[in-house]
Amino acid sequence: MRIDDDAALHAFVEDRRTALFRSAYLLCGDRHEADDLVQATLVKVVLGGRRYGRLDNIEAYARKTLINTFIASRRRFWRREQSYGELPDRAGRAPDTDTGLAVREALARLTDKQRAVLVLRYWEDLSVEATAGLLGMRENTVKSHAARGLAALRAEMAEELV
Numbered sequence: 001m002r003i004d005d006d007a008a009l010h011a012f013v014e015d016r017r018t019a020l021f022r023s024a025y026l027l028c029g030d031r032h033e034a035d036d037l038v039q040a041t042l043v044k045v046v047l048g049g050r051r052y053g054r055l056d057n058i059e060a061y062a063r064k065t066l067i068n069t070f071i072a073s074r075r076r077f078w079r080r081e082q083s084y085g086e087l088p089d090r091a092g093r094a095p096d097t098d099t100g101l102a103v104r105e106a107l108a109r110l111t112d113k114q115r116a117v118l119v120l121r122y123w124e125d126l127s128v129e130a131t132a133g134l135l136g137m138r139e140n141t142v143k144s145h146a147a148r149g150l151a152a153l154r155a156e157m158a159e160e161l162v
Contacts, residue, residue: 009049012058013042020066026119027070029108037073041066063124064134067116074112106156113137114149121146 020041024034045062107115113135120131121142128146132139 009046009058012062013046016059016062017042020062023063023119023124024066024070026104026107026123027067027115029104037066037070040069044069060130060134063120067120067134071112071116102157102160103153106153106160109156110149110152114145114152117142117145118149118153 017038020038021034024037024041025031028034028037041062044065045058048061048065049058107118110118116135117131120126120134121128126134128139128142131137132142135142137145
Protein backbone atom coordinates (compact mmCIF):
# COMPACT_ATOMS: atom_id res chain seq x y z
CA MET A 1 0.00 0.00 0.00
CA ARG A 2 1.38 3.39 -0.96
CA ILE A 3 0.68 6.55 1.01
CA ASP A 4 0.85 9.94 -0.70
CA ASP A 5 -1.46 12.20 1.30
CA ASP A 6 -2.91 12.75 4.77
CA ALA A 7 -6.31 11.32 3.84
CA ALA A 8 -4.76 8.00 2.83
CA LEU A 9 -2.65 8.01 5.98
CA HIS A 10 -5.76 8.62 8.11
CA ALA A 11 -7.59 5.79 6.34
CA PHE A 12 -4.65 3.45 6.99
CA VAL A 13 -4.66 4.30 10.70
CA GLU A 14 -8.42 3.67 10.90
CA ASP A 15 -8.21 0.35 9.04
CA ARG A 16 -5.11 -1.18 10.63
CA ARG A 17 -5.25 -0.02 14.25
CA THR A 18 -7.03 -3.17 15.45
CA ALA A 19 -4.59 -5.52 13.69
CA LEU A 20 -1.63 -3.61 15.12
CA PHE A 21 -3.23 -3.79 18.57
CA ARG A 22 -3.58 -7.58 18.34
CA SER A 23 0.08 -7.96 17.45
CA ALA A 24 1.11 -5.51 20.17
CA TYR A 25 -0.96 -7.42 22.73
CA LEU A 26 0.77 -10.65 21.81
CA LEU A 27 4.14 -8.93 22.16
CA CYS A 28 3.40 -7.21 25.50
CA GLY A 29 0.81 -9.39 27.16
CA ASP A 30 -0.86 -6.32 28.69
CA ARG A 31 -3.83 -4.50 27.16
CA HIS A 32 -2.79 -1.03 28.38
CA GLU A 33 0.84 -1.42 27.38
CA ALA A 34 -0.28 -2.71 23.97
CA ASP A 35 -2.49 0.34 23.52
CA ASP A 36 0.43 2.63 24.39
CA LEU A 37 2.67 0.72 22.00
CA VAL A 38 0.18 1.10 19.14
CA GLN A 39 -0.23 4.82 19.89
CA ALA A 40 3.53 5.37 19.82
CA THR A 41 3.81 3.32 16.63
CA LEU A 42 1.05 5.22 14.84
CA VAL A 43 2.56 8.56 15.82
CA LYS A 44 5.87 7.44 14.33
CA VAL A 45 4.14 6.15 11.19
CA VAL A 46 2.24 9.41 10.66
CA LEU A 47 5.35 11.52 11.26
CA GLY A 48 7.38 9.23 9.02
CA GLY A 49 4.77 9.49 6.28
CA ARG A 50 4.88 13.26 6.42
CA ARG A 51 8.67 13.42 6.71
CA TYR A 52 9.44 11.09 3.82
CA GLY A 53 6.71 12.48 1.57
CA ARG A 54 5.47 9.06 0.56
CA LEU A 55 5.80 5.52 1.80
CA ASP A 56 5.71 2.71 -0.74
CA ASN A 57 4.74 -0.01 1.74
CA ILE A 58 3.16 1.53 4.80
CA GLU A 59 2.04 -1.85 6.15
CA ALA A 60 5.64 -3.08 6.38
CA TYR A 61 6.78 0.28 7.75
CA ALA A 62 4.11 0.16 10.48
CA ARG A 63 4.90 -3.46 11.41
CA LYS A 64 8.65 -2.76 11.60
CA THR A 65 8.01 0.38 13.66
CA LEU A 66 5.80 -1.62 16.05
CA ILE A 67 8.48 -4.26 16.60
CA ASN A 68 11.30 -1.73 16.95
CA THR A 69 9.28 0.37 19.41
CA PHE A 70 8.49 -2.74 21.45
CA ILE A 71 12.11 -3.88 21.62
CA ALA A 72 13.31 -0.34 22.44
CA SER A 73 10.77 -0.05 25.25
CA ARG A 74 12.09 -3.24 26.83
CA ARG A 75 15.61 -1.82 26.93
CA ARG A 76 14.62 1.16 29.04
CA PHE A 77 15.67 1.04 32.67
CA TRP A 78 12.33 2.18 34.06
CA ARG A 79 10.56 -0.75 32.37
CA ARG A 80 12.51 -3.24 34.47
CA GLU A 81 11.53 -1.64 37.74
CA GLN A 82 8.08 -2.31 39.16
CA SER A 83 7.59 -1.22 42.74
CA TYR A 84 4.25 -0.66 44.42
CA GLY A 85 3.43 0.91 47.76
CA GLU A 86 0.20 -1.01 47.83
CA LEU A 87 -1.02 -3.63 45.45
CA PRO A 88 -3.45 -2.11 42.94
CA ASP A 89 -7.03 -3.28 42.79
CA ARG A 90 -7.52 -5.25 39.62
CA ALA A 91 -10.68 -6.07 37.78
CA GLY A 92 -11.19 -9.67 36.76
CA ARG A 93 -9.73 -10.81 33.46
CA ALA A 94 -11.90 -10.90 30.40
CA PRO A 95 -13.30 -14.38 29.76
CA ASP A 96 -10.78 -16.51 27.93
CA THR A 97 -9.90 -20.17 27.63
CA ASP A 98 -7.30 -21.69 29.90
CA THR A 99 -5.15 -22.63 26.93
CA GLY A 100 -5.16 -19.08 25.58
CA LEU A 101 -4.07 -17.74 28.94
CA ALA A 102 -1.37 -20.35 29.25
CA VAL A 103 -0.02 -19.55 25.77
CA ARG A 104 0.08 -15.81 26.49
CA GLU A 105 1.82 -16.40 29.82
CA ALA A 106 4.34 -18.68 28.13
CA LEU A 107 4.89 -16.04 25.41
CA ALA A 108 5.53 -13.44 28.11
CA ARG A 109 8.35 -15.58 29.53
CA LEU A 110 10.23 -15.70 26.22
CA THR A 111 12.95 -13.22 25.36
CA ASP A 112 11.81 -10.10 23.52
CA LYS A 113 13.38 -11.14 20.23
CA GLN A 114 12.00 -14.70 20.40
CA ARG A 115 8.55 -13.28 21.09
CA ALA A 116 8.89 -10.82 18.19
CA VAL A 117 9.98 -13.61 15.83
CA LEU A 118 7.12 -15.89 16.87
CA VAL A 119 4.50 -13.16 16.56
CA LEU A 120 5.74 -12.14 13.11
CA ARG A 121 6.21 -15.68 11.82
CA TYR A 122 3.10 -17.38 13.19
CA TRP A 123 0.61 -14.62 14.03
CA GLU A 124 1.39 -12.20 11.19
CA ASP A 125 2.21 -15.20 8.94
CA LEU A 126 5.36 -13.64 7.50
CA SER A 127 8.07 -15.63 5.77
CA VAL A 128 11.51 -16.13 7.27
CA GLU A 129 12.92 -13.62 4.77
CA ALA A 130 10.31 -10.96 5.60
CA THR A 131 10.77 -11.46 9.35
CA ALA A 132 14.55 -11.20 9.00
CA GLY A 133 14.16 -8.00 6.99
CA LEU A 134 11.82 -6.42 9.55
CA LEU A 135 13.97 -7.30 12.53
CA GLY A 136 17.29 -6.61 10.87
CA MET A 137 18.53 -10.16 11.48
CA ARG A 138 19.97 -12.85 9.29
CA GLU A 139 17.57 -15.58 8.20
CA ASN A 140 19.42 -18.22 10.21
CA THR A 141 19.04 -16.08 13.34
CA VAL A 142 15.28 -15.87 12.75
CA LYS A 143 15.11 -19.66 12.34
CA SER A 144 17.14 -20.12 15.52
CA HIS A 145 14.95 -17.73 17.54
CA ALA A 146 11.81 -19.43 16.17
CA ALA A 147 13.05 -22.93 16.99
CA ARG A 148 14.17 -22.01 20.51
CA GLY A 149 11.02 -20.01 21.16
CA LEU A 150 8.76 -22.85 19.99
CA ALA A 151 10.73 -25.36 22.08
CA ALA A 152 10.31 -23.15 25.15
CA LEU A 153 6.57 -22.75 24.44
CA ARG A 154 6.14 -26.50 24.02
CA ALA A 155 7.95 -27.17 27.31
CA GLU A 156 5.84 -24.55 29.12
CA MET A 157 2.62 -25.90 27.65
CA ALA A 158 3.54 -29.49 28.53
CA GLU A 159 3.95 -28.42 32.16
CA GLU A 160 0.71 -26.40 32.13
CA LEU A 161 -1.43 -29.14 30.61
CA VAL A 162 -0.15 -31.95 32.86
